[in-house]
Amino acid sequence: MIEAAMIWNEPNNKSHWDPEVDPGWPQFAQMACLAGQAIRSANPRLPRVLGGMSPIDPAFLQNLAGRGVLEHVDVVAVHGFPLDWNLWCIDEWPQKIEEIRAATSLPVWVTEVGVSSFGAEEVQAWGVDRTAALLIGKAPRIQWYSLYDLPRAWPATTRHREAEGSSYYRHFHMGLLREDGTPKQALERFGQHTPAMGICQWFHFEDPRLDDAVTWLKRLGVRHLRTGLSWADSFRPNALAWFDRQMQALQDFDVTVTFCFTPEHLGILPHHTSAPREPERFAEFCASMIERYAPVMASDARVTNRVAVA
Template sequence: MIEAAMIWNEPNNKSHWDPEIDPDWSKYAETVILAGRAIRSANPGMTRLLGGMSPIDPLWVRTMERHGALNEVDVVALHGFPLDWNLWQIDEWPNKIAEIEAVVPDKPIWVTEVGVGSFGAEEVQLFGLNRTAELLIGRVPRIFWYSLYDLPQSWGATTRHREAEGSSYYRHFHMGLIREDGTPKSALDHYARYAAEMGLMQWFHYHDPRLDDAVAWMKRLGVRHLRTGLSWADSFRPDAIGWFDRQMEALADFDVTVTFCFTPEHLGIAPHHTSPAREPQAFADFCAWMIERYAPARATLPAAVTA
């Protein structure tokens, strides 16, 4: 049920990886190397992704190359939000992809998170959805639209800045195609036209009450590809495996790209989910455990047996 595994989420964004602890990303690179090897050992056929970068930065990719991290991934992933957070226009998407292709010509580029919010107006989201589809479908092998649901106001966004971001913080709560109360926005029907070619990125929180409804919506829309996450930090919660099993069973009909991220406070250099781990091999072991549980390698029988 897992077709690809991403090693962390937006590691060049300080909301997700602490640059004060790891200013040259050498600790992240070590994390990628160990996790990439662990995933490959658990399932040699699993596609491994470098954590989707935000901002899109060819210099950061070269840093990963110098540290040796690119040797242990198969795909380089991009995240972009030009109408909400990025300082470039939506029509620059092809150029942004080309900048990274120039650095890693031997690896596919996936756009694993792209979205436009309805913070200002639903018409803006509708325009952004249609223009994104025009620019990206056929340009890269995988696209994941963020997201199916608005983030509930009571949950809070995963960011270090919070209200200090001004309106940028509040945009986090308006990125979905469906409002918090479950009613669809005007872009939802338009998304259905692209669902087979442009998948969805949807985080599911621990015991997320939206899971079953999300599966029903995605099947109705014709979604084939889904990106979501399995949190290393959540693996230490009560009944974590019960929740992981329920989540992955519910998503069994989709081709899932799973993101492994979030450091447990007691295992970080600092007690925060953005901190590098004190022992990055522990994170690699978590990745291998999840792959062995949900996407084990299939044994290959000798030809004489299968004939």
């Protein structure tokens, strides 16, 4: 069920990793190394992806390289949203990828890229086409964020609020489908670029959109999907039943699964962005999920025949 395993999400973004708890990322580096080792032990042939950088920062990558992290991953990922949050032009995408390639010999995947419809749906539709023109052929994986708008009743996983203008509210307009499941103008445009472009869609715990999402993904011709299994959610009642249902529903796609979010009771601070007190516990979670959803015997043939990550 799993094509690749991603270690955390946007570790250089304070919305996902608290830099005040871990200044300079030594604790993240230790955790990532342990997770990489655990995933490799559980399935030696499964590609391990360093959680997508946001912002795209060669200095951050060099920091982790100096701490040994790149010895325990097989792919480096980047995230970019130049029309919404980043302070660079969309036409700089190829340059941004080359900056990371200059800092590592590992393959570079684009595991989140998107444009919101906050200002106008026409902007998002244009953004799909422009992103495809800039990135197809430049990266082995390109995953659009996202299929669905984030429901207004759900909080965005970010620390941006009204003080930063429209930044926070743009999180709720990144989908190709509105919250009610109706298509936006960008949906048809996106379908013209599959399977070269995939989707990143986060499913919340017991997400009611799961089955409809699968129907849309197949209709659009999506092959590569990125989603997550939350370490924090693993402590909820019936967590494994939900994980099983989610992964079973996604079995027809090549899934990059992201492991992230610290359980509050295991963090140095009681927050999902905190470094854990015992990083070994995160590594154990990663290994258990790989053993459950990508065991060696089940995945050997798939990984052997899969398109190379390079």
